[in-house]
Amino acid sequence: MTPHNEAAAGDYAPTVLLSGDPLRSEWIAETFLEDARCVNRIRGALGYTGSYQGMPVSVQTTGIGIPSLSIYVHELLETYGARVLFRVGTCGGLQDHVRIRDLVISQAAATDSGAEGESFGAYRFAPAPDLGLLSAAAEEARKSGVRHHIGSTASSDVFYHSAGDERYRPLRAHGLLAVDMETSGLYTLASRFGARALSICMGVDNVFTGESIAEAERQAVFRPMIELALATACGVS
Numbered sequence: 364m365t366p367h368n369e370a371a372a373g374d375y376a377p378t379v380l381l382s383g384d385p386l387r388s389e390w391i392a393e394t395f396l397e398d399a400r401c402v403n404r405i406r407g408a409l410g411y412t413g414s415y416q417g418m419p420v421s422v423q424t425t426g427i428g429i430p431s432l433s434i435y436v437h438e439l440l441e442t443y444g445a446r447v448l449f450r451v452g453t454c455g456g457l458q459d460h461v462r463i464r465d466l467v468i469s470q471a472a473a474t475d476s477g478a479e480g481e482s483f484g485a486y487r488f489a490p491a492p493d494l495g496l497l498s499a500a501a502e503e504a505r506k507s508g509v510r511h512h513i514g515s516t517a518s519s520d521v522f523y524h525s526a527g528d529e530r531y532r533p534l535r536a537h538g539l540l541a542v543d544m545e546t547s548g549l550y551t552l553a554s555r556f557g558a559r560a561l562s563i564c565m566g567v568d569n570v571f572t573g574e575s576i577a578e579a580e581r582q583a584v585f586r587p588m589i590e591l592a593l594a595t596a597c598g599v600s
């Protein structure tokens with residue numbers, strides 16, 4: 364047990380899907396996993412373990428933002444033996460061609476987060492995914508025909524910026540595809556623990572075009588994102 368997780372040793376599979384939203388975690392477990400059982404309820408950060416096509420798979424809720432995700436991911440890696448992590452999240456498009464329902468696979472994640480503090484001394488770390496997971500996901504996405512984009516993204520500590528959308532103009536000008544609030548933290552922690560990670564997010568709004576998916580419609584449209592993460596996990600196991 365940890366301060367945030369009541370699961371026992373062995374309760375999590377080596378492969379874990381990470382969702383910001385506990386209701387998404389519950390839906391993933393109920394919809395995609397066989398024999399899913401709940402292994403954590405502390406703070407409502409629901410965690411489940413079951414299997415997908417015979418492979419043990421867990422789902423863990425990470426909450427919103429890098430500080431929250433870092434707690435759950437650190438404990439999964441340090442205490443529970445997780446080795447392969449997929450963020451299955453939502454993001455806001457920063458380019459006009461990144462439409463709602465498109466998948467964004469992050470090949471590098473810039474951040475404005477203060478969470479790393481002085482960890483890297485004079486350096487700025489360059490958070491990136493595992494190359495094997497990235498290329499496997501790219502191939503699975505191409506085969507399935509799902510609309511997707513692969514490129515650099517940003518992870519922000521702030522959802523409502525005082526500067527509004529202006530905050531994102533330099534990112535848009537440098538070709539970044541989308542913004543979320545966790546991917547760079549996931550990549551940094553996976554690097555620290557020598558684990559493998561990939562972030563696949565679905566566009567639920569576009570910061571510049573104003574397109575958005577109503578919250579009530581969201582769960583069902585996530586199916587292609589979860590299928591891509593699970594197909595990638597099976598392909599690399």
Ligand SMILES: O=P(O)(O)O[C@H]1O[C@H](CO)[C@@H](O)[C@H]1O
Nearest residue numbers: 383384427428452453543544
């Ligand atoms: O839908 P999730 O996975 O929570 O991801 C996105 O949604 C939240 C903001 O609404 C942030 O956590 C952001 O990263």
Ligand SMILES: O=c1cc[nH]c(=O)[nH]1
Nearest residue numbers: 453454455542543544
């Ligand atoms: O972090 C996020 C997620 C969705 N949309 C945004 O604009 N930001």
